[in-house]
Structure formats: C-alpha cells, structure tokens
Amino acid sequence: MPSPVTECATITLKPGIDLGTSGTDSAQAWNETLATVAKQAGYQRSYWGRQLENPNIVVWLIDWESLAAHQTFMASPSYQPFAARLLPLTENVHLHHFTPSVFPPGIIASAPVIEFATFYDTKPVFVGNVRKFEGVLDQAKAKGDVDVDEYLGGVWGEDVRSRRSEEKEGLSADLLPPVIEDIAKNGASEGKGRAIRLCLGWTSKEAHMKFRETQLFKDNIALLREGVGSAEVHHVAFKTV
Structure with missing residues (x-):
C-alpha cells in the first residue's frame, strides 16, 4: 500500500502580490490554483500561509495519498495551465516531499x-x-x-x-x-x-x-x-x- 506524503511548496512572490484581498487578479489566480489542486485524484487536504519573518514567502503544504498521485497530476494535461496561472505571481518556487511522523499532520x-x-x-x-x-x-x-x-x-x-x-x-x-x-x-x-x-x-x-x-x-x-x-x-x- 502506498504511503501518504506531504508536498512542500515554498513560493517566493513577486513584490506587491496580494493574495488576501478579494477581487484582485492575484487573489483570483491564487484561489484558482488552490481549487485546481483540490480537484486532483489523490489530493487529501492542504494548508498555506506566509512566513511571519518574510511575508513575501508562502509555504503551501499539500497532503497526497501517495507520491505517485502528485506525480500523476504533474504529468497530466491540466498541469501546464495550472503552472501558467501560478508562475506569473512568483519569483521562485521550490518543491519537495516528506512523510510526516503523524499523518495527517x-x-x-x-x-x-x-x-x-x-x-x-x-x-x-x-x-x-x-x-x-x-x-x-x-x-x-x-x-x-x-x-x-x-x-x-x-x-x-x-x-x-x-x-x-x-x-x-x-x-x-x-x-x-x-x-x-x-x-x-x-x-x-x-x-x-x-x-x-x-x-x-x-x-x-x-x-x-x-x-x-x-x-x-x-x-x-x-x-x-x-x-x-x-x-x-x-x-x-x-x-x-
């Protein structure tokens, strides 16, 4: 049986990007990004927040039923439009995965x-x-x-x-x-x-x-x-x- 994993996306936003004000283009793009991932097979839940020390950096944690589930999404036709919607908001995105000692965390x-x-x-x-x-x-x-x-x-x-x-x-x-x-x-x-x-x-x-x-x-x-x-x-x- 595959082990569940948590994807960690560390996202450095471009200066001035506002994810919290409803109605802004950046907030709409971010909400669409969250919604797209939530629709994927194997997705379980996710959490996001800004670093208190550097609010320009967002940490997004996504629980998947397996590493393969996330990899399947990344290989799917819907991934490129998803990335194209997210990347204009960012200066850098770093991804990796870990399996928490308690799941879900x-x-x-x-x-x-x-x-x-x-x-x-x-x-x-x-x-x-x-x-x-x-x-x-x-x-x-x-x-x-x-x-x-x-x-x-x-x-x-x-x-x-x-x-x-x-x-x-x-x-x-x-x-x-x-x-x-x-x-x-x-x-x-x-x-x-x-x-x-x-x-x-x-x-x-x-x-x-x-x-x-x-x-x-x-x-x-x-x-x-x-x-x-x-x-x-x-x-x-x-x-x-």
Whole structure:
C-alpha cells in the first residue's frame, strides 16, 4: 500500500502580490490554483500561509495519498495551465516531499503558529535526536511544565517510502531520509543532502521565542545541533484550504 506524503511548496512572490484581498487578479489566480489542486485524484487536504519573518514567502503544504498521485497530476494535461496561472505571481518556487511522523499532520491546521524548521545535510544520529527533542517537549507538556504551557504539539518528517525499500536491503530505519528528495538550503541546486523537517505548534511566535529562554530549551537544544550541517527556522500561521 502506498504511503501518504506531504508536498512542500515554498513560493517566493513577486513584490506587491496580494493574495488576501478579494477581487484582485492575484487573489483570483491564487484561489484558482488552490481549487485546481483540490480537484486532483489523490489530493487529501492542504494548508498555506506566509512566513511571519518574510511575508513575501508562502509555504503551501499539500497532503497526497501517495507520491505517485502528485506525480500523476504533474504529468497530466491540466498541469501546464495550472503552472501558467501560478508562475506569473512568483519569483521562485521550490518543491519537495516528506512523510510526516503523524499523518495527517493535524497540528499544522490547529496551531495558531507553526515553528517551521528544516535541517540540512543531516547524519543518521539526527533522526533519533529529533525524536528525543520532540519527546522532551511532549513529556514536559504532559507533566504540566510551565515552560511549555504554550506548546501545542509537533510533527516531523519521515520518509516511509525509503524506509520500506531500504529496510528490505538490511538498513536500519534510523538511517533513512525524512525528506524524500535531497535538498539544500534556500532551494539551491548545489550542496544537496538529506534533510529533516520539524513542525512545532505554538500559541504565537512570541511563545516560541519565550520558550527559547527557558532552562528546558537550553538543556536539550544540543540534540538539534549534532549531526546537522545547517538549519532554517521560521514561523507560519497556516490556513486550511
């Protein structure tokens, strides 16, 4: 049975593009883009939002029943008109896929703000470290620790497709890439490697920044600094389509 995946589209908009004002050409084009994808076979749901740090960058997450479902759409006659409608709004679009550890990744839709972290050029040890870090937060939350009273839960990327194929070859699941494609920071074509996506829900961006000052964070952040080349962290308030 195929594994569901989440497509991640990072879209850099042209200056002045307004997606939120009803009746504008750009908002109409964006709404048509969302509607076109929602009609495709294998589509399940999607969420989008602007980076709070850089509102000119949109992050669009699309849940598909399988990687093949998205690939089928990309090979279909309807894809070129879809792309032609979207691309005039953009300066750059970068696509990749990951399989969340919890599917569907409900925290994306329910949390007011998502801490959206991507770790690049990761080593095998980093997979276990991400599990441990999220586990520390979850356990502290369950105990009523005030340091995480505004933490709402999380999900991280895991490539089940590769897990199945590589386990057949005798490789440990802890060696597997959590993002399906090799990617590099800022979507660069050079320096690509295995990446991990970590999405943590917070009541606000300020709540996350406040947590970074706690002893709990300071005692455990080393987990996210071992076995990783570089990282990007930003915040997104996602809307469900």
